[in-house]
Amino acid sequence: MQRSIPYQNIISKLLLIALFIGYISLSSIYLLLPPLLAVLFFAYHDALSKHDLFGLSIVSVMMLVFEAEKGFWFGSTIIFFTLLSRYVIPKLEQVIQCRICMAAIFVLLAYPGYWIYVWIVDQVLLFQLPVLDWHIALYMIVEFLVIAALV
Numbered sequence: 001m002q003r004s005i006p007y008q009n010i011i012s013k014l015l016l017i018a019l020f021i022g023y024i025s026l027s028s029i030y031l032l033l034p035p036l037l038a039v040l041f042f043a044y045h046d047a048l049s050k051h052d053l054f055g056l057s058i059v060s061v062m063m064l065v066f067e068a069e070k071g072f073w074f075g076s077t078i079i080f081f082t083l084l085s086r087y088v089i090p091k092l093e094q095v096i097q098c099r100i101c102m103a104a105i106f107v108l109l110a111y112p113g114y115w116i117y118v119w120i121v122d123q124v125l126l127f128q129l130p131v132l133d134w135h136i137a138l139y140m141i142v143e144f145l146v147i148a149a150l151v
Contacts, residue, residue: 009054010054013054013055013058016058017058017061017062017065020036020062020065021065023036024036024065024066024069025069028069028070031135032135032138034138034139034142034143035066035069035070035139036066036143036146037066037077037110037111037114037139037143038106038107038110038111038139038140038143038144038146038147039143039146039147039150040059040062040063040066040077040081040110041077041081041084041106041109041110042103042106042147042150042151043055043059043062044056044059044060044063044078044081044085045081045084045085045089045106047059048082048085049085060078063077063078063081064077064078072118073118073121073127076114076117076118076121077114080113080114080117084109084113088109089109092105099148099151100148100151102151103144103147103148103150103151104144106147107140107143107144107147108140110143111136111139111140111143115132115136
């Protein structure tokens, strides 16, 4: 007889958080590792559309770790991705049926869209402008390939 482990999903998700914390720390040291912002956005939208509360809370914790590691203000990714998932993505999914195109849209909304969102809020609150460099283009290419494989 083989017994199944209860809470196997919870244990795997907690292991995923631990691996993500290690990875995001390494991505701050080694700039060629992407911070997986678009992948987090895709996972957040997927959990939100499936009404998966546990998955949504896990991805939210990962986004808060991302914000703390990268120096963004608390809750900015959650607010931005919720607005996009609620108002923008459903309209785009009605018009666009191409999976690869949707992967590109997720990446474009995650990186340049999030930077514009933070820039607007920083202008209103008179904070310092976030820095953009050439690494963002590399991150967008790598994460497009990851999301295209997931979609």
